[in-house]
Amino acid sequence: MAYEEDADRLTRDLDWNLLRSFVVMAEARSITDAAQRLRLTQPSVSTALKKLEDRIGKRLIDRAPGRYELTRAGVLLYREAVEIHGAVHRLSTLMRDTTDEVTGHVRIAVASHVVCPLFDRVLTDFHARHPSATLSISVLGSGSALASVAARTASFAICLVHRRDPKIEYMRLYREFFGLFCGPSHPLFGRKGLRQKDLAGHSAVSFETDRLHDALRSVTLLRAESELSERIIGTSSHLEEVRRMVIAGVGIGPLPVHVVARDVQDGLLWRLPPYDNPPPIDVHLAWNPKAALNRAEAALLAALQDAISSVPISSRTYGLDAPCDGADATRP
Structure with missing residues (x-):
């Protein structure tokens, strides 16, 4: 009962602006750096941090001369706050997407070397079917692309995958x-x-x-x-x-x-x-199953998933038979 009362109190009293400011503090190098990013004074940022720590009941940032690190509680809060920030960021898009026509903006994060005819064909067909939908494609390192999917700031990613995040789902797009x-x-x-x-x-x-x-x-x-x-x-x-x-x-x-x-x-x-x-x-399609997608995002993601499922991997494999000008002409 006490746990439920504490959870209800935190849900009722926690200010979203404090969480938004904490995301910036967690990514900054110091309170001074965070203040510059937030365009606030250093005392204001320190006060906001103390207020958030009082609401949470835990110390979130370990600060000392030459030391500025998230505590264990701070790391956990940062992970959740990033996801909340991504969800709030998407609300305006979701609210606009209420017509019968498929509209909305799709944010795609791709690794720099993505050259995939299958992906290009899906984009061509998607635009022909839904001309009012808009796209933006950001070129990122694979780690950053996956982080943007986890944070729900990207609709999906096309990139390399080393360690699989259990919060993200994957399909091999091509080899x-x-x-x-x-x-x-x-x-x-x-x-x-x-x-x-x-x-x-x-x-x-x-x-x-x-x-x-x-x-x-x-x-x-x-x-x-x-x-x-x-x-x-x-x-x-x-x-x-x-x-x-x-x-x-x-x-x-x-x-x-x-x-x-x-x-x-x-x-x-x-x-x-x-x-x-x-x-x-292998280059993968990666998406966050918990993300609330607008209709354009959902349509393009589903089209990619369908294309991957219907085309054998042999037809999604590129470069194996490319000519080698440097090879020995007598080599069999």
Whole structure:
């Protein structure tokens, strides 16, 4: 009974503005930083934090000289507050979406290397069916894309997945294959008959997720097997920038084979060994089943799910049969 009374009191007395301010405090580096982000004075932010801690009955931020960290209670509250913020943020869109015509705005978070004809076809058909619906596509790192889905600020995401969040649901959208490439100024560019051992010691560039404990683990192993330099000269979360560094000759880099096929044809990139058994990478559709979707979001998400279910994975696999100009012409 006492627990229920406390819960009722918190539900009745808790001010949403305090939660909104706490989200900013939790993401800030200090109370001063939070005050600048909220455009408030430092004493006002400190007072708001104390008021929230009094309402919750727990200390939320551990503050001391040189120390500013969320407590365990603060971490738990932040996770819930982010979800509440996402739900409130979507209310105005949901309230507008009350006509017979499918309207509404769809916010899609995608990783930078998403090149998927199936996805493009679904978008084409969706716009033809629902011309009043609007779209925005944000290019994010896969981790940030999934975080936006969890926070309900994105309708869904198309990205790599390393660790699965039980609050999010997933479907494999397509499979792609990565190869190693170099640019025109690189000493290996244009050389045929290369073997994997010829790459040993050369500098490398790659993606920020190219780590053993991250989404591009198989690419990390490919670099190691090729004995490329352990020191990565340049990194980025965006494919376009990794591609730029490879073309500029900064280092050998991994890129999705089907995405850069035109660059190989145009003489901007050169495919390097190994040519057989390139590492497969799966790209997923991810959505939050607890998110209250408007009609446009629900329609596009359902269309993607239906397309994935009806098209075999063999037809959603790209790049495995791409030509390798750098391969030995005598190799079977």
